[in-house]
Amino acid sequence: MIFHVAWRLLRRAVMNLWRTPLPSLVAVLTMALALFLGAGFLSALSGARALLRAWGAEANLTLYLAQSATEAQGAALAERVRLEHAELTVALVGREEALTRLRTDMRDLASALDGISVSALPLTVELSPRGQLTSADVRKLAAQLARMPDVVDVEYGREWRDKLEELGRGLRTAGSAATALILGAAILVVANTIRLAVYARRDEIEIMKLVGATDSYVRMPFLLEGILQGLAGALIALCGLVAVHRVLLPRAQAAFAFTSGATLGPIVPAHLVALLAFGGAVGLLGSWLAVARFLRT
Amino acid sequence: MIELRNVHKAYGDEPATLDDLSLQIDKGEFVWLTGPSGAGKTTLLKMLFCAEQPTRGEIHVGGHNVTRLAPSGVPLLRRSIGVVFQDFKLLPHRTVLENVGFALEVLGASDREIEERAMRRLDQVGLRAKALALPRTLSGGEQQRVAIARALVNDPAVLLADEPTGNLDPSLTDSIIELLFDANARGTTVVVATHDHALLQRHARRTVTLAAGKLVSDV
Ligand SMILES: Nc1ncnc2c1ncn2[C@@H]1O[C@H](COP(=O)(O)OP(=O)(O)OP(=O)(O)O)[C@@H](O)[C@H]1O
Ligand SMILES: [Mg+2]
Numbered sequence: 001m002i003f004h005v006a007w008r009l010l011r012r013a014v015m016n017l018w019r020t021p022l023p024s025l026v027a028v029l030t031m032a033l034a035l036f037l038g039a040g041f042l043s044a045l046s047g048a049r050a051l052l053r054a055w056g057a058e059a060n061l062t063l064y065l066a067q068s069a070t071e072a073q074g075a076a077l078a079e080r081v082r083l084e085h086a087e088l089t090v091a092l093v094g095r096e097e098a099l100t101r102l103r104t105d106m107r108d109l110a111s112a113l114d115g116i117s118v119s120a121l122p123l124t125v126e127l128s129p130r131g132q133l134t135s136a137d138v139r140k141l142a143a144q145l146a147r148m149p150d151v152v153d154v155e156y157g158r159e160w161r162d163k164l165e166e167l168g169r170g171l172r173t174a175g176s177a178a179t180a181l182i183l184g185a186a187i188l189v190v191a192n193t194i195r196l197a198v199y200a201r202r203d204e205i206e207i208m209k210l211v212g213a214t215d216s217y218v219r220m221p222f223l224l225e226g227i228l229q230g231l232a233g234a235l236i237a238l239c240g241l242v243a244v245h246r247v248l249l250p251r252a253q254a255a256f257a258f259t260s261g262a263t264l265g266p267i268v269p270a271h272l273v274a275l276l277a278f279g280g281a282v283g284l285l286g287s288w289l290a291v292a293r294f295l296r297t
Numbered sequence: 298m299i300e301l302r303n304v305h306k307a308y309g310d311e312p313a314t315l316d317d318l319s320l321q322i323d324k325g326e327f328v329w330l331t332g333p334s335g336a337g338k339t340t341l342l343k344m345l346f347c348a349e350q351p352t353r354g355e356i357h358v359g360g361h362n363v364t365r366l367a368p369s370g371v372p373l374l375r376r377s378i379g380v381v382f383q384d385f386k387l388l389p390h391r392t393v394l395e396n397v398g399f400a401l402e403v404l405g406a407s408d409r410e411i412e413e414r415a416m417r418r419l420d421q422v423g424l425r426a427k428a429l430a431l432p433r434t435l436s437g438g439e440q441q442r443v444a445i446a447r448a449l450v451n452d453p454a455v456l457l458a459d460e461p462t463g464n465l466d467p468s469l470t471d472s473i474i475e476l477l478f479d480a481n482a483r484g485t486t487v488v489v490a491t492h493d494h495a496l497l498q499r500h501a502r503r504t505v506t507l508a509a510g511k512l513v514s515d516v
Contacts, residue, residue: 004407005405211447212372212374212375212403213372214369217403
């Protein structure tokens, strides 16, 4: 009995949507837009995180040793870091080497360095992580290394790192707020569409109740209509996302080298199911708001 | 089957529509409910299927205390009562067959069962040929018969009919009344509100007369 009743209610819901195509379409498209932006935002966010991680992995630390430190002391320090931090590759850059690098960097102006004494340059130890380190890890590591003898400064690009993280946080907040706003709007549009449907079919509802329909039976087609609108919206959003993935993103990556790290990851069946389920749930919520209010009055 | 005890009904602050009404109708009875326009006939019927509540007093229908029914009990009560409304209340966008089947649909019957039983009722009221027509393409008398078919489709214990012959010519009136007598012969308790005196004279049955909300005769 449950199945044929469900099947009948479903058929009726589809027919009712079909009979009022315009409001249904508006609700479906609003839902599609909301879900598209929401899901797009989420995948952009995870892409940005991957990008941050990729950059974080390339982060190098440089230890600047005191002017008084000798090459031997530098080598000892490098050895100690190598022993204590197996996760880092360690390279001591001697004074001669530093000067050579400086000359190469300055190219045409290299002659300006002619008078400079090798001893004026600091010894440095260059470290780079073998695996991936989070920003927090890098910060902790820097603090540890700064306490070692002869180390006067540790450089690890603190500023751009902080800025990037701040940017990430800002994006997340703004994106969440915008998504919540659009989702709220989608729920309201569905609620309003269903409320109009309830109003248009009030005679039918009255007669249903007079011949002995329960409130939940009366409510069911409307809830189903809300769910169907949500599912249809999710389906359209999904098509949009796939299109972006397949068509737009590859072109963008070809055009802008800096996005090459920002692969969004493939769309997997789990995403598909999650998006559909979410769309259905949002539709259900909207229609529930509409009929709960109606049946109480 | 139906019992009213000292029922009093007033709409808002207006003078009482029904005043201290007591009445008992047994299972299987056929009762005419008559009286001038505004006497309170429709109001009385509405209270029987819980579309209105009495201001005071108690009403029992088929073992349900209608005045103390929980909201969830209302659908159950209504499934045991068939109602023919004064204005038919047919769904304009559904076929005649669907309209009749509607009362079975809310009970959760299967499509095949609904069609079978609805068709049988339509046969009885002589409208098998119009099963797939929309109500607005039918004459007033045909719509009336559809409404009766719907009220009877799930073999209710009680049938309430409000002016089922209003605006019909005498021969059509008699054919409709025959349908109600048929239902009564099958064991349904029937209450028919009418102010058609000729009808009462042609078909003498127990007659309850209201005037200005009071019971004036019961013969
Ligand atoms: N919903 C309502 N609100 C206020 N007053 C009402 C309502 N329904 C009925 N009445 C009043 O109650 C009185 C009885 O009305 P009711 O419809 O029961 O009469 P009736 O006997 O069925 O009349 P008729 O033969 O014309 O159908 C009338 O005076 C009417 O104005
Ligand atoms: Mg009336």
